[in-house]
Amino acid sequence: MKTKQKCIKKIENYLDERVEELNFWGKTLHYHRPLSKYMAAIERAKMCVNSFREPVPSKELIDLYPEQEYHYRIPSFLVIRAKSI
Numbered sequence: 752m753k754t755k756q757k758c759i760k761k762i763e764n765y766l767d768e769r770v771e772e773l774n775f776w777g778k779t780l781h782y783h784r785p786l787s788k789y790m791a792a793i794e795r796a797k798m799c800v801n802s803f804r805e806p807v808p809s810k811e812l813i814d815l816y817p818e819q820e821y822h823y824r825i826p827s828f829l830v831i832r833a834k835s836i
Contacts, residue, residue: 760825775827786829793833802832 768788771781793800805826813820 781827789829789831793831796833797836798833799836800831800833802830804830806830 766785768782768784771783772778773781775781790800806828807823807826808816808819810823813823
């Protein structure tokens with residue numbers, strides 16, 4: 752029997768910062784902040800972004816853990832590298 756895949760990630764009140772407890776390979780805390788908050792912090796620190804990534808699981812990992820396919824289609828992480836200017 753094929754399981755139903757998540758097709759969307761519903762975000763309400765995107766501009767509000769919040770902490771959520773989610774089950775992501777066990778219970779974890781997730782911190783939501785809009786992208787503008789990250790960019791404002793980088794600007795205040797007088798830094799510039801030299802790398803901006805949304806990592807996703809590899810196809811090999813999805814083969815091992817098919818339930819994580821959702822995170823391949825809708826990235827759950829953001830990695831920013833910035834340096835002083």
